[in-house]
Structure formats: C-alpha cells, structure tokens
Amino acid sequence: MQLLNLQDTIKFMSIRRFTLAFSLLLIIGSLASFATKGINWGLDFTGGSLIEVSFAESADLQKIRSVMDEEGFRDATVQNFGSSKDVLIRMAPLENAGKTTADSKMVGDRIMKSLTAMDDTATMRRIEFVGPSVGSELREQGGLAMLTALICILIYVAMRFEWRFAVGSVSALAHDVIITVGLFSVLGIEFDLTVLAAVLAVIGYSLNDTIVVSDRIRENFLKMRQGDSEEIIDTSLTQTLNRTMVTSITTALVLVALLLVGGELIKGFATALLFGVVIGTYSSIYVASSIALGLGISKEDLMPTVVEKEGADQDPMMP
Template identity: 65%
Template structure:
C-alpha cells in the first residue's frame, strides 16, 4: 500500500530506521574507540604552549623549516602554513614555567634565520598549561549545559519522548564529529569547539522543524500508525531540509577551499556536522521517539470541560 501525503508519494524513511540505527551505532563505537585509543590532538588552547607566526619573502619550504628547527632543539615543533604560502605557524609544547614566550620566539627566529635571512616574526602567543586545562573544562561544561537546556525546552515545547530523541540526535552528532577529528588526527582547539556548538544549533533547528510537523500531523491526519505519520512529516519537510543543507554546504565548501588555514578546521567540523546533522534529524531523533513508544495520543491536547458546561447544555 502506498502512503499519500498532500497528493504526492510519501517516502518510507522509517523502513530503514533499523539499518540507520545500526550504522549510527557503528560510527559511535568507532568514535569512542578512536578517542580512547588515539585521543584528541588538542591545540595550544587546551594543552598550553607557544605559537610563533613568521613570514618569508618567498614561499616557505616546510621540510626545510622542520629540519632547521629539529637541528636547534625543536624537533617536536608543529609547523604549518598559515593563511598563505609565505606565512607559517610554529607551535611548541610548554618548555617550563620559567621560560618566557619571547625567549622561545627569539630562539625559533634565530634557528630559522640560519636557513633563510628573510624570516620576519609576526607574533608570539603563549597559553599556560593551567589555563588550557580550565578552557578544556569550561568548554565541556558549556556543551553539557547546552544539551540540558535543549532537553528541557523540547520536553516543555513538544513531548518528553521527542526531547530524548532530539538530545540523542545531538549527542550522536557531537560524538561522531569529535571522533572524526580523533581518527584523522586533526587539531582540536577552541575554534573546533565553537564549530561543534554551531553544529548542535544547526541540527537542533532541523529537528525542531521535523518535530513540529510530526505534532501537527498527529493532530490532523486520520491515521493511527505512528510510523506512517512520521514518514508523512519527514516527506513534507524534506524540501526545506535539502534546500537549507545544500545552501549551507555550498558556503562551507567555499570556506574550506579558500578560507585559509585559520578557519580550515572550523569549516571541516561544520561541513561534516551539517551532513551528519541532516542525517540525524531524519533518522536518529524520530527513531528514538518511536523506540520509546510515542503515539498519537501523546500529542493530542486534552479537552478540559468547564464547570457548569453540562448545565448550560440542558434545555
């Protein structure tokens, strides 16, 4: 039997919900395994250390730069292009509380000038280890607080089963996005944390739109099958979801390709987050709500009889 919605064929999204949940479970397990085994490549924002930005008169040769630093006692330095081929960023782990950032910066410049006299220092930044630990803790608390507030809002606005589904979808997106950075060994800093919080907001917006349409159809569609109503709702919101996602992805691709090294990680997290967030708003949130037994009766408002209504109805 085909289900029809507003004169068009309804797609049976929920017929694949078991496959989708199995796929999501594998991704989550792989993410946890990578985080526990490999860990995250925390940036200086979390670990502390020194960042030295230097400029060259010609495109920099990263291999020569790394070799020059290794020959002068900086074998653990992280070297990458920063904005252009003539700008590089050197990141160094903490060297002790008594070593000042300016001293380390001068040592880095001296080491690089032995290989190229055109080297010019742009800036030096230092983050203490204790500050990095505080940032890591506060960032985790910010994410946890956001999820709790979302749970309360959706439970109040819709129904508690949808709230659990929405938060489950958001946790799904966060865990898999963090897992991607762990698997690929990409640097995880405050910029990436901000991107993950943005992914939470994007995914939540999509989930709220879908939940609102499900609630509306529960009340007006004369079908008792919860799965069919959810399929109808997802089909009705599919155009909106695709237009929003594709528009966002086009912007993020431009940022990823031409935005420079400064926002490369931010664009990577958001680009992946939009894909996984769109997927979770269709499959994860609704599948969790179905698994928890949401039904039409849960979203139909109760009719409250006024006192004396029976007396008024009497002739």
Template identity: 60%
Template sequence: MGHNRLSMIVSVILTLASIGLLFTKGLNFGLDFTGGTLVEVQFQKDVALDDVRHLMGQSGFPDAVAQNFGARNDVLLRLRPAGETSNAEVVGDKVMTVLRTLDHQVQMRRIEFVGPSVGNDLAEQGGLAILAALGCILIYVAFRFEWRFAVGAVLALAHDTILTLGLFSLLGIQFDLTVVAGLLTLIGYSLNDTIVVSDRIRENFRKMRKGTPKEIINASITQVFSRTVITSLTTAMVLVVLFFLGGGLIHSFATAMLFGVVVGTHSSIYVASSLALWLGVKKQDFMPKVVEKEGADQKPLM
C-alpha cells in the same frame, strides 16, 4: 521510516567506532588546549602566511599557527611547547633568527607563554559548554513538544557531535577553540532541522485521523524532506567555499561544520524521529486537553 532500522544500525556502529577512536587515539589538541608560546612580529613588508608557516615548519616548529594581526605585515605566531621551546626567551630568539631569512628588518612586538593549566581550563570549559547546550535543548524540546522528542533530539545532537569528534581523531586534524565553536554552531544548526521535523509530526498527529504513528511520522518527514535537503545543500555550498578558500585558521571550523551538516541532516531525518517512535510516541500525546468548566456536568434545574 522504512529504512530506520538500517540507518540506526549504521549510526550505532559509527558512534561506537568514534568513541573507540577517542579513547584509543584521542584528539590532536591545538595550542589553545596544550599551552605554548605566542609571538607577535612586524615585518617591513607584506609577507605570505604560507611562506611563514613553511619556514617555521622547516625550522623545528611543525605545528606553528600563523595569522595576520591587523595589517598584512603584522603576524601572530602560536607555537606548541616542546623541550627547550617551553622557555619563552629561547623561543623568541630562535623565531627571530628564522624569520630574518624572510625579512632582516623584522621586529618582535610581543611574546607570551601560555601554560598547560590554562589549556586544561579551556578544554574543561569547552566540554561544559557543549554539555550545557545539550541540557538546555533537552529542557526546551520537552516543554515545546514532548519528552520523547526531547530525548530523541538530544541523542541525535550527541550523535552528530561524537561522529564529528571521531572524524577529527581519525584524520588527526588539530582540535582547537575554533572547532569547539564549530561544534556549538553545528548543534544549533542540527537542532533547527530537528525542530522543523518535530513540529510537522506534531501537526500531523493532530490533523490525520487515520494512520499508525509510524505512518504519520513517515508522511511528516516526506513533507519536509525537500526543505531539509535544500537547506543542507545551500549551507554546504558556503562551507565548501570556506573549506577551500577560507585559509588555514578557519579550515578546522569549516571541516567540522561541513561534516556536521551531512550527519546532522541524517540524524534529523532518521535518528531523532526513530528514537521518538521507539520510545512509544502516539497520537494521544499531542491531543489538546479538554478542560471541563465548573458545573458543566450538572443538569439544569426545571
């Protein structure tokens, strides 16, 4: 808690910078939100997805997303709409012409066009899912602990989400439904750490007879610090593997989670507890209430 003022200043600056990026630069929305064309093709032999992406990028589809659909020779392409590419038939003819340079016997199995209105609905539902998660967490923590901790936890989770969105805006990384899934996963992960810290603070408020709220919170964070760091490092090890070896489709998810684990660890230690302290949490808030029995204040008759 000796560094809480500095950490809060840094968090506020980064949060404001992220909000500024979101309003000025915005997000690089993927096909899930912008709409586009979905093409499923079948090659006669197995093909490397990197070769398909590279070839599509050279042929006027720089944002093409390629993934295997079942077998390694079945490939699903998702293409962003641009000019004439909003016509599914034109897109299909152009895609098949390009892919025949890899395999002249390639066959088209399916082609569908996703309108932008569907993408807008997905964007709205994704945003509502994140807000609903934060709202449910606010209610849960308020009942489980104390309303000051609930406000601190939700603001800490909002801090993690906004900073992650700011990173995607700054780097121009494609934002699709896998990133929304990553944000929701991040909220759950970060909440777990915040609950552990809050539970230890509540326990020490009841056990420690002496000490100011700041000293008790500081002692509580120190007790769970090694657990928080070890958990974060273990999670980060898995995410690093996904980031480098998981492939293009999961790269955005791994990026959101890897960055989120870092800021989530920071917010669990500093942001949530500092906000609860600044809101005036004290020992009396966690003392069990004594319920007097009926007639306990009456003197026995002689």
C-alpha cells in the same frame, strides 16, 4: 524554492533499523578513536607557544626541525601553514620555554634569530602564547558548555512537544557531536576554539532542523485521521524534505567556499560545520524520528488535555 516534486510518501522509517545500526557503528568508531588516538588539541587547550614564520622560497622543514632541536625544543611541531613558504611552529609549555607572555616573546626572538641565521628571508608573522592552566580551563569549560546546551535543549523540547521527542532530539544532537569530534580524532585535525564554536553551531543547526520535523509530526498526528505512527512520521518527513534540502545545500555552499578560500585559520571551523551539516541533516531524519517512534509515540500522547469546567456535568435545566 522547491528541489523535489514529491507525489508519494517516502518510506523513511522502513530502514530505521539499518540507519540506527549505522549510527551506532559510527559512534563506536568515534569512541574507539578517542580511546586510542585521542584528540589533537590545539594551543588554546594545551597551552604553549605558537610561531608563524614566512620564507621567500619553499621552507625546508627538516632544517627547521634541526634548528628547533638545537634550541632545546625537541618535541616542537613544524608544519607548512597554507603554503610551502609559510611554516607553523608549535611548542608545548616547557620550563625553559617561559611561563609568561614576555618569556614567550624572548623564546620567539631566540628561535627567530636561529632561523634567520639559517635563512635570512625568514620573517615572523605572529606569535601566540597560552599558559597550561588557561588551556586546561578552556577545555573543561568547553565540555561544560556542550553538556549544558544539551540539558537545556532536553528540557525545552520536553516542555514544547513531548518527552519522547525530547529524548530523540537530544540523542540526535549527542550523535552529531560525538561523530563530528570523532572525525577530527580519526583525521588528526587540530581541535581549537574555532572548532569548538563550530561544534556548538552544529548543535544549534541540527536542533533547528529537528524542531521543524517534530512540529510537522505533531501537526500531522492531530490532523491525519488514518495511518499509524510510522506512516504519519514518513508523511511528515516527506513534507519537510524540500525545506531540509534547501537549507542544507545553501549552508553547505557557503561552507565549501570558506573551506576552499578561507585560509588555514578557518579551515577547522569550516570542516566541522560542513560535516556537521551533513550528519545533522541525516540525524534529524533518521535518529530523532526513529528514537521517538521506537519509544512508542502515538496520537494519544499529543492530544491536548481537556479541562473540564466546574459544574459542566450538571443539567443546565435544573435550578
């Protein structure tokens, strides 16, 4: 399958300074959002109780908040979940909210009793409880998982290709992670374990694309006799553009379907992956390659090392 019929080489690297400035602006914006708004951590990371309630008619969120206030949960979050008839109630861990699953069930029964008194069609769909210590541990382990993945990728790419490619690849991956998580911070979307899994999948997707591009760049450095480093990188990116576009578009189509019909439980996962595919495709073209070029990658860096055999410098005619 070929999307583009490319006859001429696209000058990708001619605008690399603008794209790097754009990426730097996005990273600064993401970090500023982290510092000011923070991240809307989900129940998996903060701990607490979550109750999903269904009603026969559209739920009155204001009345439900009043019920929660009367029960002593003034900081509870009440919002629609998927439809106006379904409501999601999130409560931070409180001393009177219980610290075990059994205590959480008692709290849920108490809240459901009050909601049923308000509207007898109220039905509990599910209840979840995560202790604060477990949530904190998940948050730390999740961050450690991403850091470990980036370090392992740095080592692999440095051994597989060249250290300049490794720095470019890991910079592109860090760029993708920061901006993807920054999107969740700016929009206030809940960041839970499914979103963390999506971020790790974005790392794998972006790395795969970057490896393909790096392999073609290395191949052309060894094959092309004419052209400087910038021209060779432009040629390599042009040659892999069709493959990149086909992969990105087919992946995006699946993710759009998940986002539209997958329901609220998978919405965060699909959003993170869809945005990650877009930003990962961009970074594999402009960030990884631009950084490798900026570090001075050249033909000499990729030439195989010639190993001289012992005695090769001696005259074969001599006894």
